Amino acid sequence: MTGRQRADRRAGIAFVAPAVVALAALALYPGLWVLWLSLQQRIPIFGISRFVGLEHFAFLVSDPRFWNAARVTVAFTVASVALELALGLIVALALWRQRAGRRVALSLLLLAWALPSVVTAKLFEWLYHPSAGLVNLLLGGRAFNWLGDPALALPALILADVWRTMPFVALLCYARLLTIPPEIYEAARVDGATRVAMLTSITLPLLRAILLVALLFRTLDALRAFDLMYVLTGGGPAGTTETLTVFAYRSLFQTLQLGFGSAISVAIFVVVMAIAAGYLRALRREGLTA
Amino acid sequence: MIARLAIALLAGLLALGGCAERPAAPGAVTLVFKHAKIFGPSDPIPGLLREFERRHPGVTVKSEPLTWTSDEQHQFYVINLEGATPTFDVLMLDLIWVPEFAQAGWLLDLSPWVTTAELAPHFPAAAAAASWRGRVWGLPWNMNVGVLYYRTDLLAKYGLTPPRTWEALVAQAMQIRAGERDSKLDGVLWQGKQYEGLVVNTLEHLWASGTSLIDERDRVLPDPVRAARALTFMRELLDRGVSPSWVTAGDEELTRRAFGDGHAVFLRSWPYAMDLFEAPDSPVRGRVGIAPLPGHRDGAEGVGATGGFHLAVNRRTRHAEAAVALIRFLASDEGERALTAPAVALYPTRVALYQEPAAVRAHPFMPAFHDLALRGRPRPVTPYYLMLSTTVQPEFSAALVGVKTPERALADARRRLEYMVSHLR
Amino acid sequence: MTTRARRGDLAILILLAVWATPFFWQVRTSFTPDSELLRTTSPLPARPTLAHYQAVVERSVMPRALGNSLAVATITTLVALALGVPAAYGFARLPVPGKGVLLLAIVASTAFPQIATVSPLYLLLRALDLRDTWTALVLANTSFALPLLIWLIAGFIREIPIEVEEAAFLDGAGRLGALGRIVLPLIAPGVASAALLTFLASWNEFLFAFTFTATEASRTVPVALALFPGVFEIPWGDIAAASILASLPPIIIVVGLQRWLVHGLVGGALKE
Numbered sequence: 001m002t003g004r005q006r007a008d009r010r011a012g013i014a015f016v017a018p019a020v021v022a023l024a025a026l027a028l029y030p031g032l033w034v035l036w037l038s039l040q041q042r043i044p045i046f047g048i049s050r051f052v053g054l055e056h057f058a059f060l061v062s063d064p065r066f067w068n069a070a071r072v073t074v075a076f077t078v079a080s081v082a083l084e085l086a087l088g089l090i091v092a093l094a095l096w097r098q099r100a101g102r103r104v105a106l107s108l109l110l111l112a113w114a115l116p117s118v119v120t121a122k123l124f125e126w127l128y129h130p131s132a133g134l135v136n137l138l139l140g141g142r143a144f145n146w147l148g149d150p151a152l153a154l155p156a157l158i159l160a161d162v163w164r165t166m167p168f169v170a171l172l173c174y175a176r177l178l179t180i181p182p183e184i185y186e187a188a189r190v191d192g193a194t195r196v197a198m199l200t201s202i203t204l205p206l207l208r209a210i211l212l213v214a215l216l217f218r219t220l221d222a223l224r225a226f227d228l229m230y231v232l233t234g235g236g237p238a239g240t241t242e243t244l245t246v247f248a249y250r251s252l253f254q255t256l257q258l259g260f261g262s263a264i265s266v267a268i269f270v271v272v273m274a275i276a277a278g279y280l281r282a283l284r285r286e287g288l289t290a
Numbered sequence: 291m292i293a294r295l296a297i298a299l300l301a302g303l304l305a306l307g308g309c310a311e312r313p314a315a316p317g318a319v320t321l322v323f324k325h326a327k328i329f330g331p332s333d334p335i336p337g338l339l340r341e342f343e344r345r346h347p348g349v350t351v352k353s354e355p356l357t358w359t360s361d362e363q364h365q366f367y368v369i370n371l372e373g374a375t376p377t378f379d380v381l382m383l384d385l386i387w388v389p390e391f392a393q394a395g396w397l398l399d400l401s402p403w404v405t406t407a408e409l410a411p412h413f414p415a416a417a418a419a420a421s422w423r424g425r426v427w428g429l430p431w432n433m434n435v436g437v438l439y440y441r442t443d444l445l446a447k448y449g450l451t452p453p454r455t456w457e458a459l460v461a462q463a464m465q466i467r468a469g470e471r472d473s474k475l476d477g478v479l480w481q482g483k484q485y486e487g488l489v490v491n492t493l494e495h496l497w498a499s500g501t502s503l504i505d506e507r508d509r510v511l512p513d514p515v516r517a518a519r520a521l522t523f524m525r526e527l528l529d530r531g532v533s534p535s536w537v538t539a540g541d542e543e544l545t546r547r548a549f550g551d552g553h554a555v556f557l558r559s560w561p562y563a564m565d566l567f568e569a570p571d572s573p574v575r576g577r578v579g580i581a582p583l584p585g586h587r588d589g590a591e592g593v594g595a596t597g598g599f600h601l602a603v604n605r606r607t608r609h610a611e612a613a614v615a616l617i618r619f620l621a622s623d624e625g626e627r628a629l630t631a632p633a634v635a636l637y638p639t640r641v642a643l644y645q646e647p648a649a650v651r652a653h654p655f656m657p658a659f660h661d662l663a664l665r666g667r668p669r670p671v672t673p674y675y676l677m678l679s680t681t682v683q684p685e686f687s688a689a690l691v692g693v694k695t696p697e698r699a700l701a702d703a704r705r706r707l708e709y710m711v712s713h714l715r
Numbered sequence: 716m717t718t719r720a721r722r723g724d725l726a727i728l729i730l731l732a733v734w735a736t737p738f739f740w741q742v743r744t745s746f747t748p749d750s751e752l753l754r755t756t757s758p759l760p761a762r763p764t765l766a767h768y769q770a771v772v773e774r775s776v777m778p779r780a781l782g783n784s785l786a787v788a789t790i791t792t793l794v795a796l797a798l799g800v801p802a803a804y805g806f807a808r809l810p811v812p813g814k815g816v817l818l819l820a821i822v823a824s825t826a827f828p829q830i831a832t833v834s835p836l837y838l839l840l841r842a843l844d845l846r847d848t849w850t851a852l853v854l855a856n857t858s859f860a861l862p863l864l865i866w867l868i869a870g871f872i873r874e875i876p877i878e879v880e881e882a883a884f885l886d887g888a889g890r891l892g893a894l895g896r897i898v899l900p901l902i903a904p905g906v907a908s909a910a911l912l913t914f915l916a917s918w919n920e921f922l923f924a925f926t927f928t929a930t931e932a933s934r935t936v937p938v939a940l941a942l943f944p945g946v947f948e949i950p951w952g953d954i955a956a957a958s959i960l961a962s963l964p965p966i967i968i969v970v971g972l973q974r975w976l977v978h979g980l981v982g983g984a985l986k987e
Contacts (some may be wrong), residue, residue: 005810011890012809019802019861020817026858027824030835037834041713044372045394046673048713059709064702065684094727099720101728106977107970108731111738114969116919118937119958123741126951130536132753134740148539150691163737175977224828227921231941236484237538238688245830252834253926254365255677256372262834269831276826327944354930357942370846370929377847377930 034269037262045256056263066264068239069247076158076229076243077222083162084218085211088169093203095170096177106174113167117227124160125232147233150240157241161228165221169214176210177203216279223272244268319349319609321616325382326363326599327355332633342619349612351380359541360384360486364676371396371604379607380616382431384486385419385600385668386675392427393673398603400426403614411623412639415596415668422673428600429621430639432629435659435666436494436594439549439557439567442579444470452581454592456498456523459584460532463555477532478556479545482524484687487541489679490595491558492686493669495520499589503678504670510707514700516589521689521696523586528690538691550574558583560597561659565635580658582665596666598639630656637663674714681706738962745955752951767956776931777957780939785964787849787935788917791856795864795913798857800906803868804894808880825862829922832858840927847929855923860913867912871905872898908975911968918965936961 038057041050060066091109098105115123127134128146136144146156180203188198226245229235235242235250242250244264252261328335339351356363364387370377371391383391391397404426409417416430438459440452444466453459463477481487496502499520501513511517527533537545542559549557550566552573557563567578583592601617603610619625626638630649637659643649644660669675682703689699732739744752745767747760771777805811806818836855845851875898883893899906921937928934934942940961943954969976 008890009810009812012805012811015801015805015809015890016811016817019798019865022798022857023821023824023861026836026854027827027832027862028820030832030839030858031824031827033835033838034831043714045368045390046714047394050713052713063706065706091731094730098724098727100724103973105728105731106973108728108735110969110973110976111735111966114915114965115738115962116921116937116940116965118919118921118940119741119962120737122940122943122954122958123737126744126955127737127740129951132951134737137756145536145539148536150693163734166734171977178977220826224830226830227937231921234484235684236687238484238691238693239684240693242684245828248830249833249922250680253369254361254680256368257677258834258838262831265828265831265834268828272826272828273823276823280822355944358944362942366929369926372841377932 031269034262034265037258038266040259042259042262043255043257052259056260057267060263060267065239065242065247066244066267069242069244069264072154072239072241073223073243073245075154076161076225076241077219079155079158080161080165080222081215081218083158084166084169085214087162087166088214089173089207089211091166091170092173092177093199095174109167109170111167112163113165113171115164117164118231120160120164121228121231124156124163128156148237150237153233153237153241157229157232160232161222161225164228165218169218172210172214173207176207180206212279212283216276216283219279220272220276223268223275319612321349321351321380321609321612322378323351323353323380323382323616324356324378325353327358328634328636332631332635334628334631334634334636338620338625338628342616345619346612346615349616351616354378356382361680367391367396379604379609379613381602381604382599383428383602385416385428385430385598386671386679388419388428388600388602389422389671390673390676391602392422392425396605397427398605398607398610398614400429400603400614400617403618404429411642413596413641413663415663415666416598416600416639419668419671420600428602429617430598431601431621431626432598432636433639433659433663434560434562434597434637435663436490436558436583436596437561437659437662438581438583438592439559439563440579440581441552441555441574441577443577444555445579452579453584455587456495456584456592457587459556460527460530463532466555474553476534476548476554478527478558479533479537479540479549479554480527480558481541481545482528482533482537482687482690483539483541484683485541486679486683488683488686488690490597490669492521492524492682494558494583494593494595495524495586497590497667498583498585498592499523500586501589503682504672508711510711511700511704514697514704517700518696520586520589521686521700525690525692525696538687561637561655562635564655565633565653569633580655580662582662594662594666596663596668598637674711677710678707681710741955741958744952745959747952749950749952767950767952768960770950770953771956771960775943775953775957776934776939777936777960779931780934780936781960783849783931783933784918784936784961787852787856787933788914790849791853791860791917792910792913794853794857795860796906796910799861799864800868800899801894803865804872804890804898806865807869807872808877809890821862821865825859825866827859829859833922833926836923837926846927847933849933851927852920852924852933852935855927856917856920860916863916864909864913867909868902868906871902871909875901904975904978908972908978911972911975915965915968 039051039053041048041052095102095105095109125147130136130143130145135146136142144152146152184202185198188202224245225243226249229241229243230246230249233241235246245268248261248264248268251257251264323339325335335353339353343349343351357366363384367381367383367387371394406421406426409420409426409430412430413433416433420426420428420430438452445451445462448466448469450462453462459478467475467477480491482491493503496517499516501516504510505512528535528537545557546559546563546566548554550572564578564580566572567574569575583594585592601620603613603617607613623640626640626643629636629638630643630646630652632652641660644656650656670678685699685703688694689696743758743760746763748762748764748766751760751762806814811817840846840851879901880893880897883897919937921941924935924938925941928938940954940957943950943957
């Protein structure tokens with residue numbers, strides 16, 4: 001190794017070390033610790049700290065509340081992501097064809113995404129108010145109890161989430177659309193292609209990669225979602241909007257059952273990482289990874 | 291260059307982190323009193339605190355309100371008392387938390403200052419919750435008991451007296467509603483939202499059915515059949531429209547408002563509501579009566595759950611003497627007498643105050659509350675009460691809302707409770 | 716431009732305005748007096764009032780929370796940049812031992828659910844006695860902001876042709892100098908957008924802030940909003956006013972600097 005190469009290696013380590021150490025302490029270490037916690041019965045209030053092995057997991061496997069939370073999480077994720085992607089794509093295409101007023105359009109679109117999730121939760125809590133909320137007003141004064149009716153709460157939550165996250169998908173697609181050279185369309189037009197044909201044969205295939213990336217990001221985010229459901233419904237009514245994250249948080253911090261709550265968190269952790277790994281492998285096959 | 295910037299940043303960061311700490315004033319003592327927002331038209335706390343400061347020069351008391359639901363307050367306390375920094379000195383806490391906080395070692399042991407004998411002037415239920423394992427951890431401050439409110443004018447109109455059983459209550463409610471032909475008049479309102487209030491309501495029905503959540507031998511839901519009957523009854527109140535469907539999202543204030551606007555015949559709530567019903571601008575002024583909670587026909591007599599708030603001191607306080615002096619002042623005769631002032635919707639725990647002429651003049655229903663409080667029944671006094679409650683809340687809520695049958699909800703509740711309790715031994 | 720195209724543009728603008736209606740409704744609510752709140756019929760309040768904003772600014776913890784959020788978000792961004800930019804450069808350009816594994820670990824950590832790390836972080840911060848401080852939140856936010864930042868900036872750096880730096884080396888510059896004087900100016904827009912995204916993520920963060928803050932000494936805006944106190948009923952007007960105030964910085968960032976955002980996405984995430 002030349003002196004230059006040795007210097008580079010030293011520089012490499014020096015440049016990277018602070019960040020790696022920080023992440024090891026703040027992300028990796030807690031990531032391992034939560035695995036360890038999940039194998040314990042740990043309730044600081046009562047000074048209980050005992051190794052119990054896989055007992056929590058054994059209980060969760062046959063716990064109706066856990067499976068309900070899992071069902072809610074999956075339903076929420078599938079519905080939200082599907083709606084976001086579909087709407088985001090449509091909006092991105094519409095925006096791309098916009099000639100005048102693009103800045104205004106983009107600003108209006110991004111408003112929803114910019115808001116903190118807690119603001120969105122409070123916003124929709126008010127919109128869904130049975131008597132004074134805008135939603136019921138627009139529906140002709142019918143007093144739907146959006147957040148209190150077990151059949152309506154989850155759709156109401158999904159709507160709020162789609163409102164908030166569709167702009168992000170639209171932004172991603174829009175940015176990608178901007179990089180498509182117009183010459184491609186010129187050539188196609190010269191060849192006599194219709195607008196629909198151009199859309200399906202040129203635009204959509206070119207968007208496929210970014211849509212997969214958006215799918216990955218949004219799926220992971222939806223699985224891990226917490227703020228909106230915690231503040232908007234608290235997991236109610238009767239657990240119809242209680243996702244795994246809310247279930248875990250309640251167990252962890254309502255009564256500091258750190259072991260049991262960590263077991264639920266580990267379940268979420270494993271599912272999320274498995275899906276991430278699966279997606280990444282699929283993306284790699286498409287030649288798209290970092 | 292960048293490395294130097296980074297080091298400077300980290301140093302600045304650590305220095306700034308200290309900015310968030312409370313600066314300690316030399317000499318003067320500042321106590322932080324954490325308390326729930328007082329419902330009702332008049333708040334006695336500021337006056338009491340200023341009086342205390344007057345008597346203890348050099349001590350200032352800073353009052354900090356808590357979030358407004360019991361569960362959120364508990365979560366706040368749990369998260370913060372677990373940490374080591376004493377951000378508050380004196381706390382007002384729901385009496386069901388006293389054993390839990392005492393066991394966790396978060397409360398200052400008051401025994402050097404307060405003997406158990408000194409708790410005698412307070413209601414027995416309140417005094418019992420103030421001590422744990424033979425030591426005193428809190429001072430009773432205000433008393434609560436579940437009561438039945440009813441519209442005296444409506445019952446009189448149909449020649450009815452307050453019902454002794456829930457079944458009779460349902461019949462009366464339906465009769466009155468049929469007679470009044472008012473579509474906005476509900477039968478009975480109660481707290482069915484998924485929170486501690488739901489557990490209280492359910493416990494009262496369990497007791498009225500002759501069973502309980504936990505028996506003396508620490509067995510969970512010892513009589514599932516009766517328990518299912520109780521839960522089914524609550525569900526039927528909704529199914530039959532005797533209670534409106536929004537009751538499943540109803541807490542104290544929502545239900546109190548609706549009854550206070552004249553939209554219901556009966557209401558199950560706490561004593562504080564009475565002062566609001568008797569306020570000058572209240573639509574139901576002079577037309578509300580209180581009665582003991584009904585029992586169930588094939589069960590037992592009705593009994594209200596007792597509750598209330600105690601005062602305690604954070605074990606990590608830096609001003610133990612001043613803090614203890616504050617709570618002794620607030621819970622003294624004088625302090626609690628301030629709670630009997632007109633338009634204060636809190637009721638004291640000192641039994642004798644209920645007979646004082648001035649108090650009775652200000653709150654004509656005090657003797658009635660006194661009797662009900664004496665007959666009231668406390669929720670399970672155990673450090674694990676909150677864990678029990680938060681475990682069964684979603685199950686009870688699921689049964690009420692119709693997501694699960696009561697039998698299934700109780701079976702699930704039992705399974706979770708047993709798993710929990712087994713680990714606590 | 717044809718009328719048809721213009722009408723199309725207008726239609727899209729209207730549709731997007733409709734999409735943003737929930738936000739505008741909240742703005743309307745913040746100016747609506749309590750007496751009108753529960754009896755809404757008109758799009759605009761009959762008697763607009765500043766009472767809610769007054770209440771929020773004078774009698775609530777929001778001003779303090781805004782200060783806390785600003786401090787925490789700014790410090791988090793600075794820390795993330797200080798740690799992340801060199802790390803990104805190292806990963807992009809230098810022979811770091813175990814680079815493949817490290818990069819994979821860093822990318823993997825962007826997928827970590829916050830709920831999984833919140834309990835160990837809670838115990839850790841408790842042990843270090845850092846509860847209710849800005850430091851705690853900065854550390855927690857850095858844990859999820861840093862990996863994303865590294866990934867984004869490494870992407871930007873890789874876009875710069877290596878020859879640009881080679882030229883600098885020939886002139887005698889060291890690695891640090893190359894980074895500071897050559898690379899950084901070239902990727903400045905990308906770094907700016909990554910910094911803004913980090914600020915935004917930190918401002919909006921709720922779970923960690925809710926768990927690790929105890930009093931208004933460190934409580935950030937989302938937590939203050941979630942715990943907004945009410946006496947009898949929920950003070951919708953005050954909450955609306957607080958919400959609008961809480962949203963101003965993110966809105967200004969996102970809307971005012973949308974060009975940077977788009978550029979950042981086009982430049983970074985898509986060039987993979």
